[in-house]
Amino acid sequence: MATILIVDDSASMRQMVEFTLKEAGHQVMVAEDGLAALNLAKGAASDLVITDVNMPNMDGITLIRELRALPAYKFTPILTLTTESTTDKKMEGKGAGATGWIVKPFNPEKLLATVNKVLG
Amino acid sequence: MATKTTELATVGTHLKREATTAEGLQYLTFTLAGESYGIDILQVQEIRGWVPVTKVPNAPSFVRGVMNLRGAIVPVIDLRLRFGLESVEYTKTTVVIVVTVRSEQGGRIVGMVVDGVSDVLNINNAADIKDPPDFGTAVNTEFISGLVTIEAEMVMLLDVDRLLSIEEMFAMESIRGADAARATA
Amino acid sequence: MAIDIGQFVQTFFEESLEGLDIMEAGLLALPPGAADLEQINTIFRAAHSIKGGSGTFGFKEVTDFTHVMETLLDKMREGQLAVTSEAVNSLLESVDCLREMLMAVRQNTDIDNARVGDLQGRLTQLLERKGAASGTADATGHRGPVASQPLPPAGGWLIGFRPHLDLMHRGNDPVRIFRELAALGDLTVRPDFSRLPRLAEIQPEDCYLAWELELRGDAGHEAVTEVFAWVEDDCDLSIDALVETVVPPVTGKTAAEEPGQGELLLERRSGDRRKSDRRGSGAAADSGSIRVSIDKVDAVINLVGELVTTQSMLSALGVDFDMDRIDKLHEALDQLDRNTRDLQEHVMRIRMLPVSSVFSRFPRMVHDISEKLGKRVELQISGEQTEIDKTVIEKIGDPLIHLVRNSLDHGIEPPGERGTKPQTGIITLNAYHKSGSIFIEVGDDGRGLDRDALRRKGLDSGLLRPGEEYSDEQIHELIFHPGLSTAKQISDVSGRGVGMDVVRRNIQDVGGNIQIASHPGRGSMITICLPLTLAILDGQLVSVGQDCYIIPLLSIVESVQIRAEAINRMAGKCEVLRFRGQHLPILRLYELFGAEDAVTDLEKGLLVVVEADGRQVGLFVDDLQGQQQVSIKSLEKNFRRVSGVAGATILGDGRVGLILDISGLIRVNNAAM
Numbered sequence: 008m009a010t011i012l013i014v015d016d017s018a019s020m021r022q023m024v025e026f027t028l029k030e031a032g033h034q035v036m037v038a039e040d041g042l043a044a045l046n047l048a049k050g051a052a053s054d055l056v057i058t059d060v061n062m063p064n065m066d067g068i069t070l071i072r073e074l075r076a077l078p079a080y081k082f083t084p085i086l087t088l089t090t091e092s093t094t095d096k097k098m099e100g101k102g103a104g105a106t107g108w109i110v111k112p113f114n115p116e117k118l119l120a121t122v123n124k125v126l127g
Numbered sequence: 128m129a130t131k132t133t134e135l136a137t138v139g140t141h142l143k144r145e146a147t148t149a150e151g152l153q154y155l156t157f158t159l160a161g162e163s164y165g166i167d168i169l170q171v172q173e174i175r176g177w178v179p180v181t182k183v184p185n186a187p188s189f190v191r192g193v194m195n196l197r198g199a200i201v202p203v204i205d206l207r208l209r210f211g212l213e214s215v216e217y218t219k220t221t222v223v224i225v226v227t228v229r230s231e232q233g234g235r236i237v238g239m240v241v242d243g244v245s246d247v248l249n250i251n252n253a254a255d256i257k258d259p260p261d262f263g264t265a266v267n268t269e270f271i272s273g274l275v276t277i278e279a280e281m282v283m284l285l286d287v288d289r290l291l292s293i294e295e296m297f298a299m300e301s302i303r304g305a306d307a308a309r310a311t312a
Numbered sequence: 313m314a315i316d317i318g319q320f321v322q323t324f325f326e327e328s329l330e331g332l333d334i335m336e337a338g339l340l341a342l343p344p345g346a347a348d349l350e351q352i353n354t355i356f357r358a359a360h361s362i363k364g365g366s367g368t369f370g371f372k373e374v375t376d377f378t379h380v381m382e383t384l385l386d387k388m389r390e391g392q393l394a395v396t397s398e399a400v401n402s403l404l405e406s407v408d409c410l411r412e413m414l415m416a417v418r419q420n421t422d423i424d425n426a427r428v429g430d431l432q433g434r435l436t437q438l439l440e441r442k443g444a445a446s447g448t449a450d451a452t453g454h455r456g457p458v459a460s461q462p463l464p465p466a467g468g469w470l471i472g473f474r475p476h477l478d479l480m481h482r483g484n485d486p487v488r489i490f491r492e493l494a495a496l497g498d499l500t501v502r503p504d505f506s507r508l509p510r511l512a513e514i515q516p517e518d519c520y521l522a523w524e525l526e527l528r529g530d531a532g533h534e535a536v537t538e539v540f541a542w543v544e545d546d547c548d549l550s551i552d553a554l555v556e557t558v559v560p561p562v563t564g565k566t567a568a569e570e571p572g573q574g575e576l577l578l579e580r581r582s583g584d585r586r587k588s589d590r591r592g593s594g595a596a597a598d599s600g601s602i603r604v605s606i607d608k609v610d611a612v613i614n615l616v617g618e619l620v621t622t623q624s625m626l627s628a629l630g631v632d633f634d635m636d637r638i639d640k641l642h643e644a645l646d647q648l649d650r651n652t653r654d655l656q657e658h659v660m661r662i663r664m665l666p667v668s669s670v671f672s673r674f675p676r677m678v679h680d681i682s683e684k685l686g687k688r689v690e691l692q693i694s695g696e697q698t699e700i701d702k703t704v705i706e707k708i709g710d711p712l713i714h715l716v717r718n719s720l721d722h723g724i725e726p727p728g729e730r731g732t733k734p735q736t737g738i739i740t741l742n743a744y745h746k747s748g749s750i751f752i753e754v755g756d757d758g759r760g761l762d763r764d765a766l767r768r769k770g771l772d773s774g775l776l777r778p779g780e781e782y783s784d785e786q787i788h789e790l791i792f793h794p795g796l797s798t799a800k801q802i803s804d805v806s807g808r809g810v811g812m813d814v815v816r817r818n819i820q821d822v823g824g825n826i827q828i829a830s831h832p833g834r835g836s837m838i839t840i841c842l843p844l845t846l847a848i849l850d851g852q853l854v855s856v857g858q859d860c861y862i863i864p865l866l867s868i869v870e871s872v873q874i875r876a877e878a879i880n881r882m883a884g885k886c887e888v889l890r891f892r893g894q895h896l897p898i899l900r901l902y903e904l905f906g907a908e909d910a911v912t913d914l915e916k917g918l919l920v921v922v923e924a925d926g927r928q929v930g931l932f933v934d935d936l937q938g939q940q941q942v943s944i945k946s947l948e949k950n951f952r953r954v955s956g957v958a959g960a961t962i963l964g965d966g967r968v969g970l971i972l973d974i975s976g977l978i979r980v981n982n983a984a985m
Contacts, residue, residue: 017361018603019324023317023368042672061360064672075481081517084483090364098545106483107542112367112375115317127488181968182859183947183954184905193951193960193968200960200968202951235950293952 008032009126010051014044014058014070015088024057027115028122041065045073048080055125056085057109060100068103075104084125151251154275156282157224157241160212163282164241165248165275170226170287172236174244177221187296194238196225203238204291215242228291237291248282250275256284317369323603324365325418329411331358336407339400349389355403356385362410371417374410377428380435381406387439402434468497468529469536472550474504474522479546481517490525492539497529526554602702604662612658619651656941660848661699667743667752668696670709674716674741681720688736689724695743700750704842707822708752711815715754715838716741718811723758723836731833733757749866750844755837761830766790788828789926792816816925820975823849823864823958825925849944851961851971853937854920856901857910860969861933862942862961867974869921869928871936874914889919889930896921899981900932904956905970910934924975931977940964944971956980 011033015021018039025035036053038044042065044058056074060067067087074080087100090111097108109121154165180192180203189208193200203223207214223238250256256273270290275282289295338355342348359382366374381403387393409424409431416423471493475486493499504522514520527536536551543549625644629637671693682689700708716739724737740755763784770776770790794813819826823843830836843849843866851862878890879898888895898919902910911917911934919930942961947954947970958973 016357017324017365018327019320019365020361020368022323023320026320040672042675059364061357063354063357064676082480082483084485088364090360090367101482101542101545104482111364112370114368124492125488127491179967181960181970182906183951183970184956185954190951193947195962195966195968198945198962200945200947200950237950297952 008034009054009122010034010036011122012036012038012044012048012051012053012056012058014038014041014056014062014067016040016059016062020059020088023115024118027118031119031122033122041067041070041073044070048074048077052079053083055122056080056083057088057122058085059088068099071100071103071105086121086125151249152253152256154248154250154282154284155224156245156248157222158243158245159206159210159241163245163280165282165284166224166226166287167284168247170228172225172227175223175225175238176219177217177223177240190296191240194223196236196238199236201225201236201238203240204296205240207240207242209239209290209296226287226291229288230292235291235293239291248275248277259283321369324369325414328362328365328414331362332407332411332414334358336404339404339407342395342400352385352389352395356382356389359385373423373425373428374413374417377406377410377413377432380432380439381410384435384439393438399438402431402438406431406435467554468531469525469527469533470552470554471525471527471536472522472548472552473525473540474548475519475543476546476548477515477518477520479519479543482546484543484546486519486521486523489539489543490523493525493527493536496531496535496539497527500526500528502526528554602663602665608658608662612655612662615651615655615658619648619655622647622651656848660701660844663702664699665702665705666696667698667700667705667750670705670712671696671741671743673709673713677713678716678720678739681717682724685720685726687720687724687726689720690736690738692738692740693742694740696741698743698745698750700743700842701844704750704822704824707818708840708842711818711826711840712741712752712754714811714815719754719756719758719836723756723760725759745844750842752840752842753837754840755835757835760832760834760836761788761791761828763787763832784830785926788830791828792826792925820925825975827926848941849971850939851942852920852939853963853969854901854918854931854933855935855937856905856933857907859905859907860937860963860967861901861905862969862971863920863922863931864958864971864974865939867922867924869923871918871920872930874917874919876915879914887914891921891930894928896928896930897981898930898932899977902932904977904980922974922977924978927978927982929978929981931972942969942971 008031011028013021013024013028013035014037015024016039021037021039025037028035036047036051038047040062041058044056045065048056058067058070065073071085071087074083074085084106085104087097087105087108088111089097089100089108100108106125107121109118113121153168155168155171156163156165158164178194180194182192183190183202186192189205191203191205193202195201205214217240220243221240222242222244223240224244225236225238227234228237256275259268259271259274270286271283272286273284275284335355335358338351338358342351342355359378363375363378363382366372366378384393384399384403388395388399393399409427413423413428415421473486473489479486490499490501502524504524505520507520507522508514509520533551540547540549540551622644626641626648629641629644633641674693675691678689678691719739724739727735730737738757740753742751742753742755744751766787767776767782770782770787771778773793775790775793776782791812792815816826819840819842824841826838826840828836828838849862850865852865852868854861854863872891874889880888880890880895882888882895887898889898890896898914900912901907902912914932917932917934918936919932920936921928921930942963944959945961947957947960954970956973956977958971958976960968960970963969
């Protein structure tokens with residue numbers, strides 16, 4: 008199964024995503040902000056990154072840009088978690104190099120469907 | 128929690144249970160220098176016998192110190208001194224009423240030393256409570272929320288939240304302190 | 313697979329209430345008129361998280377309400393809406409309202425819809441007043457994409473998919489898209505190799521192929537668009553109804569390329585905007601909850617298991633005990649002692665957090681400020697995994713910010729003034745454990761303290777006496793004095809003279825102390841020493857009359873008996889002891905604390921020499937009693953702060969003992985002198 012890096016400053020979100028993906032048999036790495044995620048990513052490759060956008064210390068957009076600069080993350084799918092269904096918010100992530108997005112609120116089924124879609 | 132009876136010092140503690148079963152307002156009455164006072168029974172945590180307390184430096188004289196109430200540090204106030212009455216020596220029958228004082232910062236627990244606990248007073252009709260008079264009582268009327276007359280005896284109902292609020296207690300002290308400073312100057 | 317998300321709701325409530333506190337603190341600190349972007353962003357982020365969580369957990373009222381708040385905050389952040397006191401007050405009220413809503417949801421009671429509606433209306437009004445029409449439409453939740461939608465044709469869709477060269481740079485993969493389309497119907501893929509360059513010119517990371525896709529089946533237009541949603545702007549795309557006579561109009565969405573450039577700008581701006589400072593969280597989280605790693609909890613559970621074993625061992629011994637088995641008893645008691653100590657230590661560890669949560673804000677801060685000052689600075693962080701009590705961590709953030717700013721502003725020289733040193737200055741942040749305390753160091757390789765300037769200031773202000781010799785420590789100590797700063801010019805980075813005294817006080821408030829070492833031209837090093845935990849303290853019990861006080865063991869230098877001839881009375885009342893070449897002020901505790909029946913003859917009692925902030929005094933007590941670890945309890949909870957007293961504890965006999973605040977006592981004594 009895949010290794011997935013989850014980045015969100017909200018503990019409840021992190022717990023839910025982590026739990027859901029683990030239940031589906033994935034290996035999960037968790038970080039509570041962009042900086043922590045970047046540090047994690049420098050030490051470990053992953054098959055998919057799911058990151059919140061608005062976070063302290065390092066926001067998701069900066070994180071994506073930093074990740075794309077790492078050789079191991081150049082082509083890794085990165086999805087943003089966004090509460091905004093408006094285009095500019097999604098595009099902000101795309102501009103930095105995100106693969107796509109998951110719009111909050113989402114339920115575990117929707118999350119898994121998207122993850123499976125990306126991972127194939 | 129107020130119904131624990133294992134501690135020797137606890138005199139009578141089943142007040143809470145009574146309070147919840149009765150209709151209307153209930154006040155715990157006690158005596159101080161021959162007069163009767165009442166406090167809302169819902170604010171009474173428990174009644175204990177007097178045990179020596181630990182003195183606290185730089186506190187007003189009516190703060191006798193702090194005691195250990197099941198691990199919590201609780202200040203003990205001498206109500207006679209709080210009202211500016213003459214103090215009496217504490218005996219085996221001296222009683223401490225532990226009350227919850229409500230403030231904006233949340234509830235605080237305070238013990239107050241009184242001469243003796245009398246009874247639980249039921250007031251079924253709120254109209255029986257009269258406004259406090261402007262004068263004629265030993266206690267500053269701002270701490271009295273009302274008066275009740277029971278069998279020709281007058282009971283003064285105390286506003287404990289006000290009476291035992293930190294601000295109120297230390298405001299008074301700082302005025303006294305200032306007076307004292309002026310007197311020595 | 314069905315997943316019960318209810319188990320995470322509790323966490324959501326906890327973090328949301330914390331978030332509300334952050335919002336509240338942030339709003340209160342928001343100066344009307346001036347838009348403090350960082351502050352607004354912190355508030356925005358809290359609202360944003362609550363909105364996201366409430367949506368996921370299905371608390372629609374909360375989501376809708378937070379959405380309006382968020383929209384308002386976003387407009388403020390963007391500068392489209394002024395930060396008026398009216399707006400701030402409405403938002404503050406909204407915070408209260410939201411708190412009640414969350415409580416109502418948590419306790420399954422009714423939400424006060426009238427109040428919510430009223431506030432929501434007022435927020436919407438604020439939004440409308442600035443003509444933020446789109447935001448308002450957003451706010452009321454009536455925004456719905458009612459795009460014109462072609463009806464699903466009988467046959468299916470003909471899709472022209474022409475990826476831009478860099479499509480795969482964002483982790484997208486055409487194969488994934490085909491796979492998804494294939495799930496919608498019968499898919500035929502026809503590649504178009506026309507863009508493929510010669511082999512020598514191929515960039516292996518680029519996508520040169522294009523495709524014509526034929527999707528047969530009853531999939532709707534929306535479903536097909538959805539598949540391409542993530543790559544919409546990374547390709548030219550056409551989706552047309554499949555008609556038998558195929559006229560493939562390659563109408564590439566070239567317009568889509570243009571916003572691409574605009575986005576870059578937008579995105580850069582937003583990068584600047586998101587300064588990463590968790591301001592306001594310090595005060596806000598004072599009474600908050602704590603998230604603990606499972607490891608720590610497991611460790612405690614293991615220890616409890618051991619304790620239970622020991623207990624059963626002791627019980628068994630007690631059933632038919634005889635003196636032959638005294639060794640066994642001792643052994644078991646030793647074990648109990650060990651278990652208790654271990655358990656205590658591990659329970660304390662639950663409150664500990666790595667100091668990285670504070671350190672992590674500095675790289676950005678150092679970067680920003682050094683840029684602003686035109687200095688080249690490298691920040692070196694070490695020991696960030698060192699764990700510190702949560703309460704302490706919350707209190708040291710601001711002092712550390714101040715110290716790092718000082719180093720940036722006054723320590724590190726501008727380029728060109730660094731002589732033979734490397735042009736890039738170095739600031740170090742380090743944390744480590746040593747002998748039951750935690751040390752945090754803030755160092756720089758800058759110019760160091762200006763001893764002469766400090767000395768002059770000290771003389772001017774009367775803190776130093778002319779003609780006397782002072783050690784470096786004594787001179788350096790002056791920077792902690794209110795109002796003394798040697799900065800030659802005022803800067804908006806570290807201000808002037810306000811601070812180091814406050815820094816020291818904040819550190820002292822959590823039972824720590826602060827020291828400075830400095831070498832001219834080589835830099836300064838500030839060392840903060842903090843207690844491992846605020847909950848437990850190694851104490852020396854002393855008796856004074858009938859009372860018993862606790863002196864923190866760490867502050868005790870030694871205990872001595874006094875001979876009367878070694879005592880001088882200075883200027884009236886103040887007594888000093890000539891002691892190891894210095895004059896030690898004597899504080900009679902019984903006088904200070906009004907204890908009765910205490911020993912008053914100095915020769916009959918003991919003097920406990922204590923030290924704090926580099927100063928020593930002698931505390932006169934009746935006698936020493938045992939040493940023991942005491943758990944610190946608050947006097948403030950039911951009473952109030954008492955000067956000279958750090959807290960209270962329950963003694964072995966059940967009485968309350970007061971724990972002395974040595975820094976406080978020394979301060980009081982100095983003031984009296």
